[in-house]
Amino acid sequence: MAEMKQIVKLLQEQRRALVDQLAAVDRALAALGGKDAGVPVADADSFDDQDAELVSGDVRPTQVKARRTQTDAHKQAISAGKRRARHARDAAKGLVREVHADDFVPAVGRRGDPSAPRLVKRKP
Numbered sequence: 001m002a003e004m005k006q007i008v009k010l011l012q013e014q015r016r017a018l019v020d021q022l023a024a025v026d027r028a029l030a031a032l033g034g035k036d037a038g039v040p041v042a043d044a045d046s047f048d049d050q051d052a053e054l055v056s057g058d059v060r061p062t063q064v065k066a067r068r069t070q071t072d073a074h075k076q077a078i079s080a081g082k083r084r085a086r087h088a089r090d091a092a093k094g095l096v097r098e099v100h101a102d103d104f105v106p107a108v109g110r111r112g113d114p115s116a117p118r119l120v121k122r123k124p
Helices: 002-033 072-093
Strands: none
């Protein structure tokens, strides 16, 4: 039972020290913010937080910025960059033989393309 009283006494002393520190912080904030800083003023002798009072101050609403969206061109540039990076990784591993430019047209015709493939001779 004697240990319990010592523990309670020690905890009360620590709480008093913390409340003193909190009061010092409140005084510093009040000094920096002016007379109405809107911070709680703590009483060093009280043991419950209900004794703390709120000093009236200005309450300003915060504005939240709208979420930024990417344009289609930017999305395409990102995907092209990812594709080039993937190609560079594969080339470093030795898995890729040649690099095609963005304007590369394959020799095989595309579906729905009315023109003939590049390397096919046309008959007059």
